[in-house]
Amino acid sequence: MFTAILPRTAVPRNSTLTRNLRIFFREARYEFIRLFRTRSFSLSVIGFPVIFYVFFALIMNRGQHIGTVSVAKYMLAGYAVFGMVGAALFGIGVGLSSELAAGWLELKRASPMPPVAYLLAKCCSAITFGIIIVSILTVLGITLGHVSITLPEYARMIGLTIVGVLPFACMGMALALFVPFSSAPGIANMIYLPMSFCGGLWIPIMFLPHFLQKLATLLPTYHLAQLMLSSFGYASASTMANHWFGLIGFTSIMLGIGAIALRRLEQNS
């Protein structure tokens, strides 16, 4: 009847931070492992850019140049972006949508997992896939396409892959919050493929019709690809600052849509 109440020992603040970091690393590791083991995801996210690159840059258009850059090197940038955007849209966007619809996200939210760890882990997982894709494409380009890439160029590509995940992660989250899961993969594809084509990721932008070249300035894929090309010393039609502003603007719009969708979801819960 008489139960002594033992006080809970206070947990010191710095160990909370260490625990959160450990939670983040564990979350990120398992998110990547899980996606990698899901063959339908990992094989297509890595496979498609690789297959397209081999076909369009290594088999066709051999020895040709665009400006000062060989086609094989030029397309490296485009397909690196293509791969990373796919990892972000499908890994983060459709993944989040699926976990939301299944009630799994609810279970995670009911646990003491910090939501930031969950979101950052998903971003890091997409980044890792992006880096894997860039690396495979680079190796293929060097071995089969006679592409010469210096270490700083490669490092710049990796750096842009890491930073470039952010706008597409935000787009993925906005998609997951806005669109019901049944239509999410379809809509993701409807966005992914046109956005890649019209951004000049497959066919270089200067070979597309004039009105599409103008439309491209609205697309984050165009801006990111141009930034990557500039790291090869390829001069773009626009300035670097413009491309960064394009990406930042797009990210802000996606964050806005996501915030509105989130508020709508929370109000209904």
Add this chain to the structure above:
Amino acid sequence: MSAVLERAEASASQIATESIETVASLNTITKRYTNGVLALDNLSLTLRRGEIVALLGPNGAGKSTAIKLLMGLSSPTAGTVRIFGADPRHTAARLRTGVMLQVGKAPEMLRVREHIDLFRGYYPSPMPYPDIVKAAGLETIEERMFGQLSGGEKQRVLFALALAGDPDLIFLDEPTVGFDIEARRGMWAQIRSLAARGKTVLLTTHYLEEADALAHRIIVINKGRVVCAGTPAEVKSLGSTAPGTSTSGSLKIIRCTTVLPSPTLLAIPGVTSAKLTANLATLISTKPESTLRELLTLDQTLHSLEVQSPALEDAFLALTSDHE
């Protein structure tokens, strides 16, 4: 000197009144969704340390809403929610809770061991991994991918995730759905041992037998309000009597084949209601022993006598349909 003694006395009496600590509470909660639906209407409930509480109610009664508020997944329109004295919407408050929900799909390409490892990491002092595996009965399936498990095995993994942090307050939503008898009894034993160790368990279930067997207290809600709360025996009594009659002590249903007419049956001491179909009489009595003594004296040819406790299902249906 006297001031110190006064303080010691005051804290001693305080400890005595708080001897059964309130672990979680919903205080006069109103929850109205943006589409106008009133899910909870001025509802209050408390959960105390070491008890198993079953939350019952028909679909749409507000059970899920109440649980979501307690888990911090939702905010009330009015009123306060507290777990361990804190707002459950803060992550820190949930360090002492564990949750088992009905989940459509969990990540299928992670092994059972990896799922548990992930959830254990959320808590500062998690339950040791071997203990979790033993409590949830996962010894043979630790290395399997979640997607390869059967329905019952998946439920057991979700139970393990609820236990991962060695929580003091556990929410179980339909914990034994899809279980066979052996697995269900095993889960019941686990839940009882949790309560025996001073943990608090709140469970929702559609298996009323489960609520009857496990719960120290049952709370029945309907249309966002608490309709009835008490021990299983009390709830069964309340549901079996006609509204307006007072109930105290045990209530029993007496069935027999008798030649006695209805008015005689109703006049027997302790009888609150009597139904007679052909010669088959069904009596409800608040003083079953007195009723039986009188009944057997009055009718020497009485046979096929059955004395039963009221079923929780009947009580539940009566309680939740009266308020249409």
